[in-house]
Amino acid sequence: MEFKDGSIIYPLPDDTLLSEKEGKWRIKLPEAYKEFIKKYNGGTPIKDSFKCNNHIYAIDRFLCILKVTGERDDEYYDIGVVRTQLDERIVFDENLVGTELLPIAVLFAGDFVCLDYRTNKEQPRVVVWNHEESGDLDPVTYDVSNSFSDFISMVE
Template sequence: MKIKQNTIVKPLPTDELIKEHEKFWRLKLPESFLTFIKENNGAEIENGTFEYNNRCYAIERFLCMLDDIEDHPNGIYDIDAVFTQIGERLTNNEDLLGTEILPVASIFAGDFVCLDYRTDMHNPSVCIWSHEESGDFDPVTYKAADSFSEFLKILQ
């Protein structure tokens, strides 16, 4: 996987910013994702395609983590900005406090690659969230990898 260096969103997330987000989302991000986002915040990748379930997907870009979403030109790619837009479509639990499915990359045509904590809150799998099939409190996802590090290998 080759990162397009000129697309990395600055400033890179600090440990403090990450901890704030984890507290808000009520989850712990996996080390492989933390390493990735600290170096490649919001980056695009060359040839960002992968196949799953006899279908080809194209990653537009990974989402970023920013302290100031509104005043940043890439604020629309912030994880919280995306989560705010589609949050009710990422859970089937109206009373949920926190996050079960966290978007981490946008896929061409409106879908997202997500960390999926529904089965294991300590070791999230990676899924594809389908915007066309999902409704409010009715997410439709397809498991793509057992972990974020395994997902990155699919892109290589």
């Protein structure tokens, strides 16, 4: 996968930061995703389209993983920051401890690609979260693929 020049956000996350985020979110990130984010943190892909639910979606950019300090403008694209902004719109149960939907990419027009941990905590599916159809504690998602690796192979 190729990315637009200057779109990758530095510093790239290392294993220590990824492990810290996994603990905070109470999930295990797929190995393929960890290898991807360690190379292409927050990047904007040149080939950016994929099909889902009889619709063609365009990836605006992948989200990044940073140590958030509040000192950088590009922290707006950090997964944790986006997750907090979406708050109850990506949560099914307000008493849930941990993460069920983890946004990993911003789509054109406000939807997100998410890792979906609802049915399998070890191997999350990839879904599109629809912002227009979703309400508080009632996120609407569409299945894209069974794994992050499969998702990446779909992007054209």
